[in-house]
Amino acid sequence: MQNAITLRRRRELITAGVLVALLIVLPLPFHDPYTRNLMILTLLYAALAQSWNILGGTCGQISLGHSLYFGVGAYVSTLLFVWHGVPPWFGMLAAAAVAGLLALLVGWPCFRLSGHYYAIATVVVQEIAYLLFLNWDDIGGASGVYVPFHGQSWLNLQFRTAKLPYFYVMLGFFALTWIAAWWIEGSRWGFSWRAVKDDVIAARSLGVRVFPSKMAAAAISGGLTGIGGAIFAQFVGYIDPDSILSGPLSILIALPAVLGGVGTLWGPLLGAAVLIPLRELSSTFLGSSGSGVDLMLYGALIMVVALWRPQGLVSLFQRGRNGSAS
Amino acid sequence: MxxxxxxxxxxxxxxxxxxxxxxxxxxxxxxxxxxxxxxxxxxxxxxxxxxxxxxxxxxxxxxxxxxxxxxxxxxxxxxxxxxxxxxxxxxxxxxxxxxxxxxxxxxxxxxxxxxxxxxxxxxxxxxxxxxxxxxxxxxxxxxxxxxxxxxxxxxxxHDEMFSQAMFKFFADEGAKTGHKVTKIALFHEDSLFGTDSSNVQLKLAADAKIDVVADVKYRANSPSLSAEAQKLKAADPDAILPSSYTSDAILIMKAMHEIGYTPKAVMAQAAGFQESGFLAGVGPLSEGVFSRSSFALDAxxxxxxxxxxxxxxxxxxxxxxxxxxxxxxxxxxxxxxxxxxxxxxxxxxxxxxxxxxxxxxxxxxxxxxxxxxxxxxxxxxxTPVIQQVSGGTYHTVWPADVATQPAVWNVGK
Amino acid sequence: MQVALSGLLMGLIYALVAAGLSLIFGLMDVVNFAHGELMMVAMYAAFTLWQVSGLDPMIMLPLVALLMFGIGMAVYRLLIARALAVRFNKGMVQIFVTFGLAIFIRGAAQMVFGGEFRAVTGTALADRSWHLGGIFLPLPQLAAGFVCLLAFGGLYLIGRTEFGHALEATREDRDAVALIGIDRDRIFSLGWGLGAATLGVAGVMLAGFYYVSPNVGANFALIAYVTVALGGFGSLMGALVAGLLIGEVEAVTAQLLEPSLKQVGMFAIYLAVLMFRPRGLFGKI
Missing domain, CATH: 3.40.50.2300 (Response regulator)
Structure with a gap:
């Protein structure tokens, strides 16, 4: 039994290695920035969904306010960069620390709530943060923050028009979140968190400390999401509360994991690979008509996938194998 | 050059x-x-x-x-x-x-x-x-x-040039008709547009020695603006300077009317106030509203x-x-x-x-x-112009060389 | 005084918008994330009827409520019943199915009505107020508040009928009711119809003084979720009390602090209450 699990986990690691190798060469034949931009966004949302999955999937706490950690991470690293010239690589660490701490701070009161009460509380906390940032003039308020361009450099993670470096940074970020998820799955933590997700009372009787489990999952999930925000700010060059700390973004962070497969290792990537290109392409090629068709398509896709494959798209690849990751 | x-x-x-x-x-x-x-x-x-x-x-x-x-x-x-x-x-x-x-x-x-x-x-x-x-x-x-x-x-x-035109219009009107604007109230949404616009207006008001008796910053697309309307009513300025998009422009005009408040003058930073949806949405309540504009259909x-x-x-x-x-x-x-x-x-x-x-x-x-x-x-x-709603459409009232009507004050009082 | 009254009237609206959401949740543990969008549909229905007939939307109220009743049942049959039948991730599937529905409805509204802001004008009550000793009571809001109380009365009475008892029984134990001959599916779909119909009432009253646009639902939806969670999911009384509380807190925060922070006030109250009562004011522990 133990052997079978070890074998499966090793196989997953090898699959991941092969996939990363494929992803490294994937953007090379495509030279136009639009396609590369699409790939970068897909990886970004895959990584964010993977981070969300640690709390939402593995631990079963449906957070609908994750843009809070993304936005705060973006602000922390950007302000460090703009005010003090701190390179974003260090900014990312600070972003992870602040976002992780914030997740603990939010989790402390909210984890006492159950089910939908918890979900709505996360929305409300994020909304409060959004309103405060919008009215906080010292950090730009509604005007947002411009990231000044200091010339092409890896240290500052700034490139005039090149997209490839961002792709590899994003790939690295995705690999980081995947490894974190993979490691957690095999660790004692993963066991405890899944127990919390499946049945809180049974988990308690097994000696799982429920509250600390949720807190640890939240801190890791929030911290990773914060790193994503820091990279994104450098990539876009302009941040404001509306675009990085909003309710719709929170949903978009969770959506790839839900559609791809909640609590699975490959669900977030698969979900993002389907959802993000479809969303971007439909808004580019149908949205310019202004008729709302793109929104209808996007909404219909979510409904259809959620109903047709409630265990996620990843289940399409698991026929004959009963061992889904959760 | x-x-x-x-x-x-x-x-x-x-x-x-x-x-x-x-x-x-x-x-x-x-x-x-x-x-x-x-x-x-x-x-x-x-x-x-x-x-x-x-x-x-x-x-x-x-x-x-x-x-x-x-x-x-x-x-x-x-x-x-x-x-x-x-x-x-x-x-x-x-x-x-x-x-x-x-x-x-x-x-x-x-x-x-x-x-x-x-x-x-x-x-x-x-x-x-x-x-x-x-x-x-x-x-x-x-x-x-x-x-x-x-x-x-x-x-x-840009908004600084637009707001300058408003204050110049106030000064010109004061000199010409004796209708002085000495205290104003700002009403602006919490977005990039709203804050930028109000910051400039605060600065220009200080330069022109005009009192800002209320500076009401509100949440865009709120379900209700009646508390905001209250604040404006309590301040009772000579002119209200709103920076709002269409939805809130409709709502604040209705909210002020509902609490029985007819402002002495409204001088809008265009945006929602210039949209046809606003004029249709508030109907007769728009009568007498001033707005800066970069366009004069009647010129x-x-x-x-x-x-x-x-x-x-x-x-x-x-x-x-x-x-x-x-x-x-x-x-x-x-x-x-x-x-x-x-x-x-x-x-x-x-x-x-x-x-x-x-x-x-x-x-x-x-x-x-x-x-x-x-x-x-x-x-x-x-160079912007100032317009005023009369008969359901905007007419240019300033500057003199493109104006088609004189400005009318205290409409509805 | 004026502030308190405005808050009270707005609070009644919030309560009515939240009532349908609370009803559906109490019945089947489903949070409808397309709630605001369904209300937007009701507002457009009221607006269109007014535009075509020229009659006050309030006269059309039964028509819109009936239409919404049908839409609510259809949504249940086509989507929710299926979402409840899935074997995996039930909680997430229902959240994201209703979320997908919300986006779909928004796109459809833009397609049919365009993105313009519209408003009902020139009706008997429009833009008129009662002036009582320094206090102004806007008639459309007053009428809305009155209708809201009627609707709550109606919901209370429905709760006492046989259908209401069946609702209650289904809420208590979903599986046992089948044994005593109650068709669970039928009760659920009627519950959705009823929830959507109250939303229809709210939409019509709101159309009397608020603008209509494809995104108007979002302005009310979050407040509705907060109202329901604050009152306690499934509690009608809770929705009413929480709605009034939130209306008052909003008005008072706007008066004391910067109005742009008024929603922070209502959200903070909500979080504070949840610290002490994790299932809301009237929620079953």
Whole structure:
């Protein structure tokens, strides 16, 4: 039994290695920035969904306010960069620390709530943060923050028009979140968190400390999401509360994991690979008509996938194998 | 400036030696919010740009304005303007990606946009990195032209220029009619537009020694604005200066009326107050409202092109040109003229021609002194007007040379 | 005084918008994330009827409520019943199915009505107020508040009928009711119809003084979720009390602090209450 699990986990690691190798060469034949931009966004949302999955999937706490950690991470690293010239690589660490701490701070009161009460509380906390940032003039308020361009450099993670470096940074970020998820799955933590997700009372009787489990999952999930925000700010060059700390973004962070497969290792990537290109392409090629068709398509896709494959798209690849990751 | 002019001539001469590709379409990328809350403005913009492109490209009786004779760009062998639209969804990230797509995939030689200032901010960063001209027809946040961008050109006046016009109007009216404005109240939404606008107004009020008796910053798209209306009523200023989009413009006028408050004057920072949805939505409550505007539909005497252009637009969209659509028409006309003068679709040549732009106001449909860019790419001759609603439509009341009616104070009192 | 009254009237509206949401949740543990969008549909229905007939939307109220009843049942049959039948991730599937529905409806509204802001004007009550000793009571809001109380009365009475008892029984134990001959599916779909119909009432009253646009639902939806969670999911009384509380807190915060922070006030109250009562004011522990 133990052997079978070890074998499966090793196989997953090898699959991941092969996939990363494929992803490294994937953007090379495509030279136009639009396609590369699409790939970068897909990886970004895959990584964010993977981070969300640690709390939402593995631990079963449906957070609908994750843009809070993304936005705060973006602000922390950007302000460090703009005010003090701190390179974003260090900014990312600070972003992870602040976002992780914030997740603990939010989790402390909210984890006492159950089910939908918890979900709505996360929305409300994020909304409060959004309103405060919008009215906080010292950090730009509604005007947002411009990231000044200091010339092409890896240290500052700034490139005039090149997209490839961002792709590899994003790939690295995705690999980081995947490894974190993979490691957690095999660790004692993963066991405890899944127990919390499946049945809180049974988990308690097994000696799982429920509250600390949720807190640890939240801190890791929030911290990773914060790193994503820091990279994104450098990539876009302009941040404001509306675009990085909003309710719709929170949903978009969770959506790839839900559609791809909640609590699975490959669900977030698969979900993002389907959802993000479809969303971007439909808004580019149908949205310019202004008729709302793109929104209808996007909404219909979510409904259809959620109903047709409630265990996620990843289940399409698991026929004959009963061992889904959760 | 003279040297730049010479440079432009030199560039034009140099390029005229090499004949441009005959009658190849000149592609211009156009980025607007076409879905979401700001979609109505973007959809109107689309019609305005289409009509303008038809005027520039088409065969018709010559219109009395810049690029009004039709037949395409004559210095490019009659090449036609072709517009490619993209939806920004009012999302800065999306606007950035679409700008890149238009430049690299659609091979746009220049970009037009963008309505909201947040999207203009990211588009302008892209165009500067790709070294493609960006003509910003209608975003008014002053900070946009203060970032030392090389490829950014803004034809519209910005909010500081607009607010200056308001205060000048107050002073002029005070001197002429004895109706003094000594205390004002600001009412603005918590967005980029609202905060920028109110910050400038606070500064200008201090300069003009006018008391700001209330500074009400509110949450955009609130379910109710009655508490905000209360604050305005309690302050009872000589004029309320709102900076709001359509939804909140409708709501605050209703909310003030509901608590029995008729303000002495409302002087709007255009935006929602200039939209047809506002006039239809509040009906008679809009009577007497002042608004700054960059457009004067009734200035037909001094701007002969207004009537024919408006007729073409109205035939397609069943409404008159307004503050936004008129600026969009002008943005495209100025850009097309620059490309034509450049005689080339090379980015550097277009930029040089844009820098050399010097169009007198009567060659446009705007009541402006003209179009002439400073070193930041800001049009310094875009002089705004003040308008007032009477009989359900806006009429120009200031400055005197384009006014069609005198200003009326204390309407409804 | 004026502030308190405005808050009270707004609070009644919030309560009515939240009532349908609370009803559906109490019945089947489903949070409808397309709640605001369904209300937007009701507002457009009211607006269109007014535009076509020229009659006050309030006269059309039964018609819109009936229409919404049908839409609510259809949504249940086509989507929710299926979402409840899935074997995996039930909680997430229902959240994201209703979320997908919300986006779909928004796109459809833009397609049919365009993105313009519209408003009902020139009706008998429009833009009129009662002036009582320094206090102004806007008639459309007053009427809305009155209708809201009627609707709550109606919901209370329905709760006492046989159908109401069946609802209650289904809420208590979903599986046992089948044994005593109650068709669970039918009760659920009627519950959705009823929930959507109250939303129809709210939409019509709101159309009397608020603008209509494809995104208008979002302005009210978050407040509705907060109202329901604050009152306690499934509690009608809770929705009413929480709605009034939130209306008052909003008005008072706007008066004391900057109005742009008024929603922070209502959200903070909500979080504070949840600290002490994790299932809301009237929620079953």
């Amino acid at each position: 003279k040297r730049l002019g010479l440079l432009a001539t030199a560039a034009a001469l140099a390029l005229s030696v090499v004949p441009a590709f005959a009658a190849d379409d000149v592609i211009i990328g156009v980025i607007y919010p076409l879905t979401g809350n700001s979609a109505p403005v973007g959809l109107d913009a689309k019609v305005a740009y289409d009509v303008t492109a038809e005027i520039i490209n088409g065969t018709h009786a010559p219109l009395p304005m810049l690029m009004g004779k039709g037949g395409g760009l004559d210095k490019l062998g009659g090449a036609k303007i072709k517009l490619v639209y993209a939806d920004s969804q009012n999302d800065p990230q999306k606007a950035r990606a679409e700008a890149e797509r238009l430049i690299t995939q659609e091979h746009a030689v220049a970009v037009l946009g963008a309505y909201t200032s947040a999207t203009a901010a990211t588009i302008s960063q892209v165009t500067d990195r790709y070294e493609i001209p960006f003509v910003n027809a209608d975003s008014t946040s002053p900070s946009l032209s203060q970032r030392g961008l090389k490829w950014y050109f803004r034809t519209t006046p 037909v005497k001094s701007r002969p092109a207004i009537e024919p252009v408006n007729a073409l637009y109205k035939a397609k969209n069943n409404k008159d040109l307004n503050d936004n659509t008129s600026r969009q028409v002008t943005g495209l006309v100025v850009l097309a003229d620059a490309i034509n003068r450049a005689g080339s679709t090379k980015a550097e040549a277009i930029r040089t021609a844009l820098i050399a732009t010097n169009v007198p106001g009567n060659q446009t449909i705007m009541p402006w002194a003209g179009v002439k860019f400073d070193e930041n790419g800001q049009n310094i001759e875009g």
